[in-house]
Amino acid sequence: MTAALAGFADLIARTVAAGRPARVPVTGSSMWPAxxxxxxVTVEPITWPQIRPGDVVAYRHRDTIIVHRVVELREDHLIAAGDNKPLFDPPVPAAALLGRVTSVPDPVPAPPPEPAARTEATVWVVGDYAPTAPPGVRLRQVAPGRIAAELRAVAGTVVGLSAAAVRPLSALHTTPPGPLTVLVGVRYGSASQSGYDPGGRPLLPPEAVHLHVRASDPLAEVDSADAVRAVAETLGRFDRAAR
Known part of the structure; x- marks a missing residue:
C-alpha cells in the first residue's frame, strides 16, 4: 500500500523524526485484508532494534511511503512484503524506515492444500546454461527473447521461480491438476525496479505467470542447476504423496 503526495513523504519523515506519531492515508490492496x-493508519516512531518480523512498517521509497509487513530483519536492511503481494519488496535500507504502523492484525494463514495430481511438468531454463535433466523432469532450453511469445501458447499453470517470491517451492501444492510449466532464470518486475534478480536476466511482468515461488531464503539467489534439482525433488515428493 502506498501514500504519495507532493511533499507528503517529507512531512511524515519530519514528524516521526521529531518523535511524534503521524497519520498516513493508504491506497491499493497490497495489504488486503489487514x-x-x-x-x-498511524505511524509511530521506532528504533531499528525494536523492529520484529511480523511488524507492519512504513518506509520511504523516493517520494512514496510504502506500508508493508516485515519478513526478516538483517543487519542494515529489512525484507518486507505486502500481505497480498506475490513478490518481496527490494531490500529496505535502515535509513528509509519511517516507523511502525499500529493496530494491524496478523495475516490469516491459509489452510494447507491437498497434494494435486500432476499429469505433466516441464522446466524451462532461460539463457545459455542447460543443466542435465533429473529423473522425472522434462527440460526445455528457451532463448531469452522468445519467452513472452512462447508463453502465450502454453496450456496449464505457469510458475515463475524467483529469489523475490514470497512463497516457497512447497506452494506448488496449490497448483491445479494439469500441465505445469516452471520458468528458471527470469526476473520479475517493472523496468524501473531493481534488487530482485541481478545479473541481467530477462524481465517479465509479475502477472506473466500464475504463481511465484522461491527455492531458498528470501532474496537468496539459486543457480539454474540447483533450481532445477529443487523443482525436481519437490515435484517428486508431491507425485509420491498423490499416489
Missing amino acids: IRPGTV
Missing part, C-alpha cells in the same frame, strides 16, 4: 484501501 488494511483496506482508503484506511488512515
Whole structure:
C-alpha cells in the first residue's frame, strides 16, 4: 500500500523524526485484508532494534511511503512484503524506515492444500546454461527473447521461480491438476525496479505467470542447476504423496 503526495513523504519523515506519531492515508490492496484501501493508519516512531518480523512498517521509497509487513530483519536492511503481494519488496535500507504502523492484525494463514495430481511438468531454463535433466523432469532450453511469445501458447499453470517470491517451492501444492510449466532464470518486475534478480536476466511482468515461488531464503539467489534439482525433488515428493 502506498501514500504519495507532493511533499507528503517529507512531512511524515519530519514528524516521526521529531518523535511524534503521524497519520498516513493508504491506497491499493497490497495489504488486503489487514488494511483496506482508503484506511488512515498511524505511524509511530521506532528504533531499528525494536523492529520484529511480523511488524507492519512504513518506509520511504523516493517520494512514496510504502506500508508493508516485515519478513526478516538483517543487519542494515529489512525484507518486507505486502500481505497480498506475490513478490518481496527490494531490500529496505535502515535509513528509509519511517516507523511502525499500529493496530494491524496478523495475516490469516491459509489452510494447507491437498497434494494435486500432476499429469505433466516441464522446466524451462532461460539463457545459455542447460543443466542435465533429473529423473522425472522434462527440460526445455528457451532463448531469452522468445519467452513472452512462447508463453502465450502454453496450456496449464505457469510458475515463475524467483529469489523475490514470497512463497516457497512447497506452494506448488496449490497448483491445479494439469500441465505445469516452471520458468528458471527470469526476473520479475517493472523496468524501473531493481534488487530482485541481478545479473541481467530477462524481465517479465509479475502477472506473466500464475504463481511465484522461491527455492531458498528470501532474496537468496539459486543457480539454474540447483533450481532445477529443487523443482525436481519437490515435484517428486508431491507425485509420491498423490499416489
